[in-house]
Amino acid sequence: MINSLTLFVTYIKNFKVLNQVRCASQVLPQFSSEKYKVKRKPFGTIEASDVDYFKTVLSEDRVLTDDNDVLPFNIDWIKNCRGQSKLVLKPKTTQEVSTILKYCNQKRLAVCPQGGNTGLVGGSVPVFDEIVLSFMLMNKIISFDEISGALICEAGCILENLDNYVRERNLIMPLDLGAKGSCHIGGNISTNAGGLRLLRYGNLHGSVLGVEAVKADGTVIDCLKSLKKDNTGYHLKHLFIGSEGTLGLVTKVAIHCPALPKAVSVGFFGVEKFEDILRLYANAKSSLGEILSAFEMADNDSISSTAKNLKLPNPISDYPFYVLLETHGSDEAHDSEKLTRFLEKEMESGLILDGTVTSDPAKMQTIWNLRENIAAAGLVEGYMFKYDVSLPLRNYYSLVPLLRQRLGAKASRVYGYGHVGDGNIHINVIVPKYSPEASSMLEPYIFEEVAKLKGSISAEHGVGFRKPQFIHYSKDANALQLMQQLKQLMDPNGILNPYKVLPEI
Template sequence: MLNSWTLLISNLKNTKVFNQIRCASQVLPQLSSEKYNVRRKQFGNIQASDVDYFKTILSEDRVLTDENDILPFNIDWIKNCRGQSKLVLKPKSTEEVSHILRYCNEKRLAVCPQGGNTGLVGGSVPVFDEIVLSFMLMNKIISLDELSGALVCESGCVLENLDNYVRKRNLIMPLDLGAKGSCHIGGNVSTNAGGLRLLRYGNLHGSVLGVEAVKADGTVIDCLKTLKKDNTGYHLKHLFIGSEGTLGVVTKVAIHCPAMPKAVSLGFFGVKNFENVLRLYASAKSSLGEILSAFEMADNDSISSTVENLKLPNPISDYPFYVLVETSGSDETHDAEKLSRFLDKEMESGLIVDGTVTSEPGKMQTIWNLRESIAGAGLIDGYVFKYDVSVPLANYYSLVPLLRQKLGSKAVRVYGYGHVGDGNIHINVTVPKYDQEVCSMLEPYIFEEVAKLNGSISAEHGVGFRKPHYIHYSKDVTAIHLMKQLKQLMDPNGILNPYKVVPEV
């Protein structure tokens, strides 16, 4: 039988969890240029005259030059990468962005666009002294068509704020991430973020209706249509979705917001092996059909990490694997009946060993916190090597035991979790501190194994700074050549987010 919910569970806020993680270590990470042995390109050096110019187009308080003020913009969230920027600019409008980029292009000053800085591949922080272009003040909601669900906003809007805004109008954002309280919609679009409910709403190439972006020379590209269908020529918006600020800087987004579900339920189940996880997924697709909105998997070490490091409650006992199933629909009675039949069937079959089901918002949030906090909980162990790959479902978990065997006692933990519904697994390896020997054992080994399975070395986090020299494991040489041609065409001086995405060789 399913366990009753007997634990007194507090509704832990994600912000509290992230604060624990952020404060876990105050040690500054090594400079990226030294850690990864990168040479600075032939860009211009920022002069006092450049700073004076920026102060003519931005108010003085939006031109940061103090080292202490700039430090947070130089370090990524997981403290893996650290840049050396001496200047942060905070525009409030597309026009200001255009002026900044035009000037930087003429002076050959490199620029690093930055949103909420929640990325995991070093794409959102400088490598050397690139000017950080922060979008935190471009956070206005421009319009919402409640009939069509088309939302238009500036790129610095925080994802959770947008979701709260549209929920008051019976809509939801089609994207949901563990970092939703900090990440910006412009960064989400620029990295083609996936998230927890891609199974239900698809990726951003389908949800984004249009974008406004600024090229390196300051030209504003207006593709900000709100139409579901516009088949006029090349679909230029897609150039900016997932290009991580290397082709142009996204300044506005038009996105389709689906109707808010009237009935949401969440199940958290213990499963005895990974084969049964896949069988349970097949059953959920068949039995729950249109109301299935999320199907997440986490192994025992993933959940143990959040329980031990962040003191989060686990509502059920220890099991080798855990599955989180969310349903979202329009008819509570109908949905409850489908879910009940599914549970009865799989409890009887043995695919579900134990679990809990709830539709109470506080309890659902507690379960989601357990899942969403996995990404940060490992940082309490020390240093985390993070890999975000997609592989065929039959091989979804196969890399985790391979890495455990390869690393042995050199790792504190090796664990896997992720979105079974889209084949995306997150593999984390925790060690007491950064270890070059462990890094050499992991890379390129893990990418070679992914390539053998015809998978992708980046499922949703992007390529960023960490993976350009490994992109050939997922992209054919002809595709990489075309990427370079597009970069040369749109950013001939290479000032936009250099050292990122496009490989040098």
């Protein structure tokens, strides 16, 4: 994307400050262990001698023990989960990560790796008193090959900073997220983040050329090749992509960066019904072909509540559904002509009720702000249950009316939006405040419905802390058994990000 989403990024960057304010006012989320009735595993307990040891490995200012300093690392962005960690460690090198993990493994001290803490399923915050291992100081770019587009960097690099760096060299990062101003590339890799342009640039399993990761016992696994082709044995890098820090901690990344598009255009359309969105998508693939980079949808509640809560302008009138379409190409006049022709044709057909097409950066920013700030806007109205699922396109929107009917007046809003191009819909359920009753009406019901439709309960946000008990709706018993065996092999003491991803045996 060509622009920076100032409001959303500022919101994220101020998150830690906001949490300290909440601490002072005692307005804090409930402890995850109490809210979700989780029992602590038999890990070791941090002693003063452990803290003293870590101060010999790291400088004292990189060992945080003060409650106010530690608090922001204990609370996730949507205020759903809250841990009880008393210790945050901030390494600067892979060797420091290795030394820390080796010590923790010997002492059976649980560890919670954390990047930008922008996750939405509780995977990046502790549940009990796990040591938080923050990668924020591992933020160096190691090398960049302008010919091949291979970038090698440390895991704590902020995605937007990397994108700015490669844009200056006429390339872009293959991943673009609403939280790019705060999220870390290591966290993106560890959760296999999807983002807005997977339709054009594919997922991270294809873009990541190599990784360096540290196992629970401190062993460094160096798979940091920057080659597009390397068929020597098992593709070990794929074990760490999407494993959410449960098999090893990603410390360095090699990623392929595609060419910076010379022309970017955005279309924003009003649509009558969801079936028309599917027809538009099919027509867009046919008419726009190779320049189509994103095809997003949002229902009326998604856009109207975002515009109202965050005072963002909507460039077109009020409609039941909206489509945001983006193109990346090499000829602005050619691409703009194709997109305008598409708009005119589909308005004549009746699929598009109203719309606008622009290549102006400020106008594109206005449109993208509406789409990318939907999650932030939902937090203004109350407690948000947030679901991230993928479904066959014919069933893409079917869960939203089902949930509206099921919850009735108990929900302030139920709305859906997401990436039509890859079948990933985000469903937000807003209630005045959290209640076990509302939770029980949603879970496992929504995952049962996803399973009936042969979808996935987690499309791009990961499983984290919130969904291990539901993973069987997407993976069969044999697949789960193999995952458990891999976990036992690579982390026999279970110290890496416990209570996450895999269900209890």
